[in-house]
Amino acid sequence: MLLISNKDDLGHIYRTFNADICSKFYPPQTSCMISKFDNTEIAFRYQSDKDLALARILFLSMHSPIITKVGSAITQRALKAHFPIKRLIKNTIYKIFCGGETLDEAALTARKIGKHRVGVILDYGVEGKETENQFDSATNEFIKAINFASSEPNIPFLSLKVTGFARFALLEKISNGDALSEHEFEEWEQACNRIERICLAAFESNLMILIDAEETWIQEAVNDITEKMMERFNKKRAIIFNTYQMYSWGTLPFLKLAFANALKKGYVLGAKIVRGAYMEKERARAIEKGYTDPIQPNKEATDRDFDLALLFCLENIDKLSLFIGTHNELSCIKIVSVMQARQILPANSNIYFSQLYGMGDNISFNLANAGYNVSKYLPYGPVDDVIPYLMRRAQENTSVAGQTSRELELINQEIKRRRRK
Numbered sequence: 001m002l003l004i005s006n007k008d009d010l011g012h013i014y015r016t017f018n019a020d021i022c023s024k025f026y027p028p029q030t031s032c033m034i035s036k037f038d039n040t041e042i043a044f045r046y047q048s049d050k051d052l053a054l055a056r057i058l059f060l061s062m063h064s065p066i067i068t069k070v071g072s073a074i075t076q077r078a079l080k081a082h083f084p085i086k087r088l089i090k091n092t093i094y095k096i097f098c099g100g101e102t103l104d105e106a107a108l109t110a111r112k113i114g115k116h117r118v119g120v121i122l123d124y125g126v127e128g129k130e131t132e133n134q135f136d137s138a139t140n141e142f143i144k145a146i147n148f149a150s151s152e153p154n155i156p157f158l159s160l161k162v163t164g165f166a167r168f169a170l171l172e173k174i175s176n177g178d179a180l181s182e183h184e185f186e187e188w189e190q191a192c193n194r195i196e197r198i199c200l201a202a203f204e205s206n207l208m209i210l211i212d213a214e215e216t217w218i219q220e221a222v223n224d225i226t227e228k229m230m231e232r233f234n235k236k237r238a239i240i241f242n243t244y245q246m247y248s249w250g251t252l253p254f255l256k257l258a259f260a261n262a263l264k265k266g267y268v269l270g271a272k273i274v275r276g277a278y279m280e281k282e283r284a285r286a287i288e289k290g291y292t293d294p295i296q297p298n299k300e301a302t303d304r305d306f307d308l309a310l311l312f313c314l315e316n317i318d319k320l321s322l323f324i325g326t327h328n329e330l331s332c333i334k335i336v337s338v339m340q341a342r343q344i345l346p347a348n349s350n351i352y353f354s355q356l357y358g359m360g361d362n363i364s365f366n367l368a369n370a371g372y373n374v375s376k377y378l379p380y381g382p383v384d385d386v387i388p389y390l391m392r393r394a395q396e397n398t399s400v401a402g403q404t405s406r407e408l409e410l411i412n413q414e415i416k417r418r419r420r421k
């Protein structure tokens with residue numbers, strides 16, 4: 001169960017939350033329970049000793065920026081030169097962060113974590129496709145995945161990137177408000193049809209679709225199609241979710257507007273709240289092109305808007321569905337605290353927590369153990385196709401100013417605990 005808090009914990013949370021808003025439902029004198037995510041026995045119980053030892057070696061290697069940089073470069077070159085390293089990748093980094101090459105393999109992973117009340121968000125990890133044929137076959141693959149997931153008890157969500165079904169340059173043109181040629185117009189219609197087919201299949205199977213947020217300069221097109229899909233399929237409950245990146249200073253008002261529009265048009269907003277993954281790229285482009293940086297001035301501002309977005313959603317939780325994607329333990333503790341203070345049950349069917357497969361297991365499995373709805377993003381697909389995803393995970397886990405990463409610290413703790421048994 002949840003671990004007990006005391007007033008000091010509460011004061012700390014309160015201070016780091018937005019005081020004005022928080023005090024509405026979370027007065028500092030209130031004493032309640034909060035979650036701590038340091039129970040490694042619960043966090044790693046789905047992992048064998050062997051799996052954990054492998055994870056330790058990998059996180060230890062990724063911890064070094066030099067090893068990560070050199071390792072990434074060598075891997076990419078070796079794959080280009082057709083060196084037989086796929087098996088090595090599949091048995092190491094792929095095993096840590098991906099579900100499997102096929103749906104059947106991914107289902108085995110889903111069942112393994114499902115035993116501990118943790119669900120799966122299937123994420124077909126193929127990226128960077130550009131032709132109509134590739135988009136059509138991605139659509140078929142996606143619908144196959146929906147049919148597959150509907151027969152599995154533990155896969156409530158699938159995630160979708162609009163760039164998997166339409167050319168990036170086309171999305172950019174639409175987002176810019178540029179005039180489209182006749183051919184481009186048809187292309188966009190095709191892309192919308194693909195996404196609509198997918199959303200309809202999910203709707204008919206009672207599964208939910210999370211539409212990822214990507215670079216801000218294509219987001220207008222992504223938001224446009226996502227809102228249309230929400231309007232069509234979210235009449236009774238949220239089937240389609242849009243993603244709101246709180247590292248952008250324009251997102252909080254946009255979220256509130258999206259909610260107001262949903263109420264006006266009579267559908268349920270599906271709001272996936274994240275901080276945002278493309279900060280460096282966004283900043284570099286803004287400088288290069290000479291426009292105002294869309295990103296918040298600092299991390300504190302991102303954290304503030306992230307908190308405010310969550311509070312806004314929790315305040316309106318009877319009228320929207322909230323999906324929280326974060327590895328930040330304090331953010332999760334804050335949400336849990338507000339839920340407790342507002343007497344929102346952990347298993348409320350409008351609130352979902354999520355972390356990536358292979359990361360933040362301490363958050364996912366401890367939350368799930370306490371009765372919260374939790375799912376892991378589980379990429380699957382051929383080894384070659386998920387390499388860019390794996391490289392991003394490796395970079396994300398390199399050391400910050402020489403600190404031992406939180407993942408490594410927890411793995412070490414669990415290995416020690418098992419040895420002591």
Ligand SMILES: Cc1cc2nc3c(=O)[nH]c(=O)nc-3n(C[C@H](O)[C@H](O)[C@H](O)COP(=O)(O)OP(=O)(O)OC[C@H]3O[C@@H](n4cnc5c(N)ncnc54)[C@H](O)[C@@H]3O)c2cc1C
Nearest residue numbers: 212213247274275276277298299302325326327328354355
């Ligand atoms: C399940 C799941 C789904 C996701 N889906 C998406 C998605 O669809 N689209 C997407 O873009 N990302 C997505 N992400 C990634 C997410 O946006 C974050 O990049 C990642 O989770 C790290 O943020 P955090 O909240 O976990 O942790 P933290 O470590 O607390 O936050 C790190 C984040 O803070 C922000 N930040 C850091 N430094 C600064 C600074 N100086 N100024 C302003 N902001 C700063 C950045 O967004 C950075 O990624 C997803 C993550 C998860 C777990």
